[in-house]
Every structure is written in C-alpha cells, then in structure tokens.
Amino acid sequence: MNPKWWKESVVYQIYPVSFMDSNGDGRGDLRGIISKLDYLKDLGVDVIWVCPIYKSPGHDNGYDISDYCDISPEFGTMADFDLMLREIHSRGMKLMMDLVLNHTSHQHPWFVESRQSKDNPKRDFYIWRKGKNGGPPNNWESYFSGSVWEYDERTDEYYLHLYSRFQPDLNWENPAVIDKLHEMVAWWLKKGVDGFRFDAIAHIVKAEGLPDALNPQGSTTVRAYELFSNLEHVHTLLQNLYDKVLYYYDIMTVGETSGLGPEQALVYVGDGRRELNMTFQFEHMFLDAASAGSGKWDVVPWNLLALKKIMSGWQTTLHNRGWNANYLCNHDQPRAVSRFGDDVRYRDCSAKMLATFLHMLEGTPYMYQGEEIGMTNAAFQSIDDYRDVETLNYYEERRNSGVSDEEIMKAIHKKSRDNARTPMQWDGSEGAGFTTGVPWIKLNSNYVEINAAKAVKDPDSIYHYYKKLIALRKQHKVIVYxxxxxxxxxxxxxxxxxxxxxxxxxxxxxxxxxxxxxxxxxxxxxxxxxxxxxxxxxxxxxxxxxxxxxxxxxxxxxxxxxxxxxxxxxx
The missing domain is CATH 2.60.40.1180 (Golgi alpha-mannosidase II)
Incomplete structure (x- = not known):
C-alpha cells in the first residue's frame, strides 16, 4: 500500500488570473486567493495547485516566465506570496507551484543575452540552428500552429520553440542550464512550497541532430512528436533533479507528460524510479478527437467503452507499482460537465456523477476551480472575446484556409482553453463577485444562476456533494488505496x-x-x-x-x- 500524504490528498487547481481579484483591476491576484482560503478549507481541500504567478509578459498567461524568482506585478509581490504561503499552511493545507522547465519567455534575461550574438555566453542556453534550403532547420510543427522555428535577423539563425515564438525552449544539453534550474527549484523549496507540477516536462529532451519528421504517407513514419517527447534522456535528467534537489524535501511532484500509456508512465512514476510521484495522462482527453492525427479541434462524440478501456488500463497497471493523477478538466481543457455530462438539462446530477467517478478512482483527484459548482463552457459569439493564444492562432489558420466562421466557432465553443479560463463565479452580483472592475476576459453569462454563494447555501448543491466525497475519502482508506x-x-x-x-x-x-x-x-x-x-x-x-x-x-x-x-x- 505504501501510504503517502500526497496519495491521500485532494488537489484544487487555481488559475490565478481568473480566480479572485482583490484590487478591482479585472485580474485575479494573490490577495484574492488569500481571501478565499477559508472557502477551500471548508470544501476539504488538502493541496492548492497554483498556475504560474512568476514574472511574465503574459503571452501564454504566465507559462512564459521572464523571472523564475519574482512574482508578476499583476498578481502582487513576493511579500504577498509569503503571506499566502503562511496562510495556506496555517489552515493545514499545502501549496504546489506550477513550474515551466522546458522553456522561458523571450524576455527572460537569459534569452535576451542569448540572441545578442553567436558567441554570447548565454547563446547555448537555448537551441539555435542555421536554416537549410532557405527555410527552417527542420519541419517540426509547433503546438500553437506553424513551425517550431523562429528566424532571428540579428544573428541569421533560428531558435526552437515547441509552443509560441515568445517561448523559446531551453537547452537541457547544457550543464550550466541544468545547474541554474536546480538552483532555482531549491530556492522555492527552501521558501517552504510543498511540491511542483512540472509543465511540459516530457519535452525537455529533443532527438539528437534534430532530424526532420518523415512523411506520414511513407512506409516508415516518424512523427515530429516522437522526436521531442518522452525520450530516454528525460529520465536521466529527472533522476538527477531528484537526487540533487527533490530528495531532501517531503513534497509532491506531478509531471505533464502527454503521449504516454500506463506502462510508459511507470518509467516516470514507478516505485523506486526517483523521478516523479505521478504524471498527468492525456489519453482520455483525446476521446472526442476524430482521429489520433486530427488534433483537438476536430470533435466527435466520445465513447464510454473507450473511456473504460483507458481508465481501467491506468488503474490496473499502476496499482501497487506507481500512482495515478486523476482529472477531468483543467486550465487547458473544456469544462468537464460540458464535455462528459449534460450542462443544460442534467447539469446538477451529471456534475455529481462525474465527481463521483473522479473521486472513487485509485489515485490523487485533481479538481479545477469552478468544477465544484458545476461551471460550464462559455460559448462566446465573437472571436474578439477570446484571449487564448492557441485559440486565436487556430482561428486565423482556419480562416486563411477558407473555413467558415460558423464552423470555426463551433469547434472553439467545444474545445477552446478559454472555456476553463472565464472568471470564477462567486456570486450573482455584477462582476460575479470576481471583480469590481472590467474582467480580463468576459464572464460566462450564466453566473447569476451558477455561483459559489448560491451553492454554499444549498445543502443539495454540487458544492456540498463534493464536500461529502472529500470527507468520505478521509474516512475510508479503501477509497484511497x-x-x-x-x-x-x-x-x-x-x-x-x-x-x-x-x-x-x-x-x-x-x-x-x-x-x-x-x-x-x-x-x-x-x-x-x-x-x-x-x-x-x-x-x-x-x-x-x-x-x-x-x-x-x-x-x-x-x-x-x-x-x-x-x-x-x-x-
């Protein structure tokens, strides 16, 4: 059974810019989080996972970090962070930070130096290459559309970015980069944080020589994804991080590792591996994709038999060998009740059913803000109301391909990451209790009916059902193990x-x-x-x-x- 506190915990994910605004600027902040800690304690939460709050220009809502050891002014100050950490700990809860080790912001001082010249001491902190045949160094495509390569006129070379061009990938082949990142992780642990969610950790190693992906129509295929995901050397680097830094602290770690099956995941989380406590798997997140290669936007009805097969595979393979991280939605996914339930006729009972499913699986359950009150997708009518870089890039790409606005918006309504990023609906007042100002992104129009104040008052609400599930988990070890x-x-x-x-x-x-x-x-x-x-x-x-x-x-x-x-x- 191998009991651990992080196995017995329930995690609540906060997307800070959308959680609670304390100063009326329309953006959530750290003091806003502090003001809602009693709400989370009452719910029964053990661990609060906060998405990036580091200094950042905000091209990807904080996942483009320009200073790992400072707080973005929009969220507050380091003093605000220290106060939040103390207040979380004083209530018997723990804090898990969201840390991006695959890439930085293009405004990070390391990258600013790196692009100055080819012989700059920081040049090799990132992945630079000469172009070939008048174009990029290879044919890899970015997660956010287009090439992974951005041409830099100053030095007549390209830098690699698996995500947006504002997020250059770090070079984990450089020992100086590794030392700097280890030092930074240790700095946060000494401050008293209780763990990390490692964003895009499966991508920190790229295939040697950065070869082209082969034509999918050919007899032998190598997809670009296979050239920068879950490569063997990732495990050496994670074990190194564990042995030199993580080992000395009683913390929880979870990795974002798309593209894995359960047997592959055991290489990250298997007992004795000295890497991660658990990983987020993505197999069930592609159930409503038309095909493995079609991407997330080509949506089809999902199949329960496929869900059973996927979840059962993870449950049985990892039992007594590793540990699952269970979730149905997060900051990158649509709202669970809109995707797997019925957010119109049966919103209440389908949200409760999905909560039961999540909390009765073996593994640590991860709840996303608003899930506990049954928040739904927001179908904004205009693309101007969306903020997510992935969504905006998709819209432009499809428009340029001649696809109608109606078809594009239909996919966006189902799959945009902004579905999960609309402000938390605290009450039915103007601003939904989230802000007294103009919110950074529109509110979901149903906030008058769906909000936390209303849910807390109703003993039969989704909120109170979650409270019961969490309380049962603490009473019955069979639910955990x-x-x-x-x-x-x-x-x-x-x-x-x-x-x-x-x-x-x-x-x-x-x-x-x-x-x-x-x-x-x-x-x-x-x-x-x-x-x-x-x-x-x-x-x-x-x-x-x-x-x-x-x-x-x-x-x-x-x-x-x-x-x-x-x-x-x-x-």
Missing part, C-alpha cells in the same frame, strides 16, 4: 467497478448518459451487507441491487465488509 476491478466492460451506458482493500469493498455504479439502463450485478458479487455510501439521487425503499434501474446520470457508491479470502475480495 483499494484495488480497482472493472465490471460490465461492454455495457455502453453504465460504468461500474469495485475497489477492494483488505475486508472493505466499494461498489461504484455510474450512468454516464441521460437514458435509464438497468444495472445487473455480476454473479460473483453479492449485494448482502452493502450500504449506500453516497448517491446523487434519493434512494427508494426495497431496491434490489441485483437488478437496479438507473436514472439519467445517476451515481451510486456502496460499501460492505467482506471476509478476507472470500471470493471476489481480492479481485
């Missing part, structure tokens, strides 16, 4: 599974759709002794668990005591 077993793997509407730890067993039954299927209990399970632990609908007397009709988006969790060694006890 129990072994997962999938039931009814081929049922197209019901996701059911058990969790078993010693003599305690949970049965989780989830209806993922708005129809009314019947749950039929497998023959090797017995309903005898099962007690209802939590449900998003009232239960009826005389229910027969052997054959249980489910209502739209219904969620039920049962608990029972089983004799050790009994059939099904260790399944």
């Amino acid at each position: 129990g072994e997962y077993r999938l039931l009814l793997p081929l049922h197209p509407e019901i996701y059911a599974f058990t969790r078993t730890l010693e003599e305690r067993q949970l049965l989780i039954v989830l209806n993922f759709f708005d129809r009314s299927p019947v749950f039929e209990m497998p023959q090797d399970l017995s309903p005898d002794g099962m007690e209802l632990l939590i449900s998003n609908y009232p239960s009826a007397k005389g229910e027969d668990l052997r054959k249980l009709p489910l209502r739209p988006y219904e969620a039920r969790v049962y608990i029972k005591t089983i004799p050790l060694g009994a059939e099904g006890a260790q399944n």
